[in-house]
Every structure is written in C-alpha cells, then in structure tokens.
Amino acid sequence: MNKLTQFVIFLTQGINNCKRSNEMLSIEEFSEDLRSQSLIGCTHQGDAMEPTLRTGDKLIVDPSDVIPRAGVFVIQDQFGLHVQRLEPVLTNKTTFKLICDNEKYTTQEVGLEDFQVVGRVVSAFRKM
Template sequence: MDPTRARLVALAAERGVSLSALSGLLGRNAAYLQQFVRKGSPRKLEENDRRTLAEFFGVDEAELGAPPRDTVLTVGGLGGAGAPIRTADWADIPRLPLGASAGPGTIAQDAAPTDRLRFSGRWLRQQGLEPAMLSVIEVEGDSMEPTLRDGDEILVDRSPRPLRSGLHVIRLDDVLLVKRLEPGSAGMLHVISDNPAYPRMERARAEVAIIGRVVWKGGRV
C-alpha cells in the first residue's frame, strides 16, 4: 500500500471512523474509499475530496497526496511580535500572551507568541482575511459578557479598514481593551461594554488607538 493510502487508513483508525462513513462525508458511494485503498481506483484523490478529508482529520493535505506548497510568511503579529506560518492550505496564527481586558483593564505589553492556532486557509480567504495581519489573544474579565467571556480567545484582524460598528481591540489610556465601538458625532467614539453592569464611554477618536477588529472567537464550553 502506498504512503497516501496507508496514511488514510491510519487516520481513519485513529479517529475511529470507517472508510464507508468517510465516503459518505465526501458525498460518494459507500465503497468509494475502500476501492481507493484496496484496488487503487481512483488512482489519486480528487482535490476537493482530499481537502475535505484533510480538514476533517486536521492534517496537511500533503499527507493525503497533495504536492507540498509550504511558504513561511515573515510579517510580524500584533505589536510586531511573531510570524504566521502557512503550511499547504493551513495558516498558523500566533497566539500572543496579551490579555485584552473585558473588565477594568490591563496594561498592554508587546510579547513574543507562546504558540499558534491553526485556521483553514480557505476559510480565511472566504472571510477576506490575510494571515499576516492576524493574531490570537485571550479575553480577560466579564465586561463583554455574554458576547465574550473571561478566557475566550479572539482572532484580531489588524488590516487597515474604514471603521464600522463592531468588536475591536483598542488601546485606551495605555490599557489594552476589547470593546464594542460605534462612531459618534463630531469625531467621537462610543466605547461600549456588552455587560450592562458596565457604563458606556464616549471618547474622542484621537484618544482611541484601534489595534484591530475581532473577527472570530473561541472558548471552553
């Protein structure tokens, strides 16, 4: 058995899923992957099938027969720290040890990434996101509940874009915060906590350094 077929069998065994079930995931007849593995037909997986399986198993498409397309991106992360690494059609986004406070506030400090969080390159492109402009940081505090909870992780897009209402990571009075921003009148910004126990603020636009827009969140159940 060639390495691609052997790897597929091993991945299915590790996940505890049958080849027939995986064939159904691809929208194929139940014997499709059995024939691929045992009889060598088709000779190789179609690109869409390979991508779907790689995303299901959380592995590089190269493990399932795709030609390697590794590229290292060298643009820095939030505050110049870290560099996303794109492997095949995955992007490893730096996870930075910075707490974006959703409470009273913490002092913002630039730091090197502790590790990385992997995202589908196809999903990022669908969202119009460039890996080199993304960073993952942790939320601290409860002022953005129920939208964001203490310990949630957020994906921050630092691409320069026109300001529109939504969740943003900002620096305000030398403190790193995650808040909901809404444009106000005469150069003012509404800085809003989703938790009604916290008062909303109105600050001059020049006082608020917008680090980036929150485009994804994840956290423990």
C-alpha cells in the first residue's frame, strides 16, 4: 500500500516551526492523478487563510510545483513557512502579491528574492 509520510507543518503568521511526524496518511483516498506525484501532507494552523483554510485542515502539497504563479502555495520567507495566495503583479514580472484570504491581514507585494515557493497546495481536507 502506498503511504505518504506526514510532515506536520505549523503555518502561521509569525512564529513557525516544522517537525516530522511518524503518522502516515493513506494515498488510496486521493484521486488517481495524485498517486504518481511526490506529495507532502501538512496540518494547517492559523487564521490568515480563513475562510478558505482553517486550523486543523489537512493539506496536500506538491513540492515539485515551485514555479511562482497565481494560486495557493506554501512559501518560505524570513519569518518562516506560510500558506498564502500568490498573484503576479502585472506591471513587474518579478513581483508578487502575497494574499491572505482573511481580510484582517494586509496584502504584501514582494520580489522573487524575498520568498521561496516550497510547493503548491493541491488539496485540503476538513473534518465535518
């Protein structure tokens, strides 16, 4: 049976940490097109992406998809790891808007040199 090692990544505005967990996630429940990819399972924390993502949501991240473009990505900057929506600035090919879906946080415009894309969020799961 295919398994994914789960990396528990606490993604917040500000203080961040990353630790490896021994918990395994079954890949059988994911769609067929995701099975051949190298994926990372993450647990989201923080309110920056609410209502889209909430604390405790399980994210599936594709670490091979690191080309910055419009979409939701795990990024790393000087403050740590974050899940944010990226949007290219049309007037400058090397500048991106880092957008939090929660309106209480401001949008930032940063250059490519100020952040690194860790991977694209391809799916999210929430307990009902």
